[in-house]
Amino acid sequence: MATLGLSETDKAAVEAFRRDVVEPSQTQLVIVDFWAEWCGPCKQLTPIIEKVCADYAAKGVTLVKVNVDENGFIASQFRVQSIPTVYAVFQGQPVADLSQARTEGQLKQYLDQLLGQLPIQSDEKAQLQEIAPLIAMGEEYLGSGDAERALSVFIQVAEMVPDNKDVASGQARALVALGRLDEAEALLDALPADIVKDQAIERARAAIALARDSKPVADLSGVQARVDADPDDHEARFELAAGLMGNGDRDGAAQALLESIRRDRAWNDGVARAQLLTIFEAVGLEDPWVSAQRRKLSQILFS
Numbered sequence: 001m002a003t004l005g006l007s008e009t010d011k012a013a014v015e016a017f018r019r020d021v022v023e024p025s026q027t028q029l030v031i032v033d034f035w036a037e038w039c040g041p042c043k044q045l046t047p048i049i050e051k052v053c054a055d056y057a058a059k060g061v062t063l064v065k066v067n068v069d070e071n072g073f074i075a076s077q078f079r080v081q082s083i084p085t086v087y088a089v090f091q092g093q094p095v096a097d098l099s100q101a102r103t104e105g106q107l108k109q110y111l112d113q114l115l116g117q118l119p120i121q122s123d124e125k126a127q128l129q130e131i132a133p134l135i136a137m138g139e140e141y142l143g144s145g146d147a148e149r150a151l152s153v154f155i156q157v158a159e160m161v162p163d164n165k166d167v168a169s170g171q172a173r174a175l176v177a178l179g180r181l182d183e184a185e186a187l188l189d190a191l192p193a194d195i196v197k198d199q200a201i202e203r204a205r206a207a208i209a210l211a212r213d214s215k216p217v218a219d220l221s222g223v224q225a226r227v228d229a230d231p232d233d234h235e236a237r238f239e240l241a242a243g244l245m246g247n248g249d250r251d252g253a254a255q256a257l258l259e260s261i262r263r264d265r266a267w268n269d270g271v272a273r274a275q276l277l278t279i280f281e282a283v284g285l286e287d288p289w290v291s292a293q294r295r296k297l298s299q300i301l302f303s
Contacts, residue, residue, distance in 0.1 A: 015232035017074050018108045020064050022092045027121040028060045029114060031098065034085040035077055036068050041279075042084045045102060049086065059115055060122030074289045090118050090131040114300045131157050131167070147177035174203035176211050184208050199285065204279035210245065212252070213235070213275070227256075234260050234267045245279065254279065254293050262300045 006014065007064060016297060021030050035042035053063035068075040068083060078087060086098040088110070096114055101107040109273035114120075129206055134157045141150035154171035163183070168191055185208055195201060215225075220243045226236035237260045245253035257279075260272040276297065280290045 004141075006073065013071045013074055017066075017071075021089055024062055026090045026091055028062050028090075029095075029111070029118065029120050030089045031061060031063045032078075032087045032089055033063065033065045034068050034078070034080045034083050034087075035065060036083055039083050045084050045086075048102070048104050049107065052104055052111065056108075056111055056115075058124045059111075059120060060125070061111060061115075061119040069296075084298065087111035088114055089118070090114075129162060131161055131164070133169060136167050138167075138174070142170065142174055145177075147174045151178065163192050163195065164203040165191075165200045167200045168195075169204040173207045176204070176207045179211075181208055181211055203281055203284060206278050210278050210282045214242045214245035215233075216246040216258060220244070220247075221262075232263055234264060234272070238268075241275065250279065250283070250289070258293075258296055260302060261297070264300070 004012035011232055024030055030284075031049065033045075035046070039157055050063065053061050066074055068080060071248050078085070080122035080173060084099065086101070087094040088096040088098055095118065096110065098107065098110050102231070134153060138150045138153035138157065140145075141153060151171065154167055156175055157167045158171060168187060172184040172187050175181070175187065183205065188196070189210075191201065220240060223236050223240045223243065227240055230236070230266055237256050241253045241260070244250075244256060254276060257272045257276040260267065261276070265273060276293070280293065283290050
C-alpha cells in the first residue's frame with residue numbers, strides 16, 4: 001500500500017497493517033476481520049472467529065481485527081462495503097473471502113481447505129515432520145510382528161503429540177496385536193471427537209473388531225472337513241475364515257470369505273462380505289494386499 005499523500009493517521013494505520021498482516025502472512029495464514037463497535041452481527045461473529053483462530057494457531061493461523069471506523073483507508077483498500085467482512089490473507093494477498101462462514105463448523109471447513117492448499121509454515125507441520133520417521137518406525141515394527149517394540153515407539157511419540165490420529169491408531173493396533181483389546185478400545189474412546197471418524201482410527205477399530213471375532217484355533221481340521229463335505233455350508237466356511245484369520249493366515253481367511261461370497265453373497269445378510277471389508281480396513285485400505293483382494297471381490301460381484 002502506497003503512503004504518498006496520506007495523513008499521518010492513515011500512514012500509521014498502513015504501517016501497522018504491514019507489521020501485523022503483510023509480514024506475518026509471508027509464512028502464515030492471517031485472518032483479517034473488519035468490524036465496528038456498532039455492528040451487531042460483528043459481535044455475534046467475534047467469539048466464533050476468535051475461538052476457531054485460537055484453535056488453529058498451531059496450524060499457522062493468526063487473527064487480526066481491523067476496526068473500520070478507525071482504519072477507513074485500510075477498509076477502502078479491501079473494498080469493504082459491509083461488515084463483518086472476513087478475509088484470509090497469505091503472502092500479502094487476500095486468498096479467500098470467509099465472510100459467509102458464520103458458524104464454527106463452516107469457518108473450520110474453509111480453513112482446512114486453505115491449509116491443505118497453501119504452503120503455510122506452522123509449529124504443527126514442523127512437529128509432524130519430526131515425528132513422521134518415528135511413526136514409520138513403529139509401523140515397521142508392527143508389520144514385522146514385533147508388537148512390543150512398536151507399542152514402545154508409539155507410546156513415546158504419543159507423549160510428544162497427544163491425540164495424534166496416526167500415533168493413536170498405531171498404539172491401539174499394537175495393543176490389539178498383544179491381545180490387550182480392552183486397553184486399545186479405551187484408548188480410542190478417549191480421543192477427541194474431531195478425529196474419531198478419521199480413517200486411521202477406523203482402521204484401529206476394525207482391528208479390534210476383527211480380533212474379537214477371530215481367535216487362534218489350534219486345530220482347524222474339523223471345520224475344514226465340514227467345508228469339504230458340503231461346500232455350501234457357509235456357517236462352517238465363515239468359522240474357518242475366522243480361525244484362519246486368528247492364526248494369522250489372512251490369505252486363507254480372505255480366500256474362504258471370497259468363496260462364500262461367490263457361492264451366495266446374500267447369505268446371513270452378506271456377513272461374509274462385511275467381514276472381508278473389516279479385514280481390509282484393519283490391514284489398511286492403501287495396502288497392496290488389500291488392493292489385490294478388492295480386485296478379486298469386484299470380479300465376483302460384477303461377473
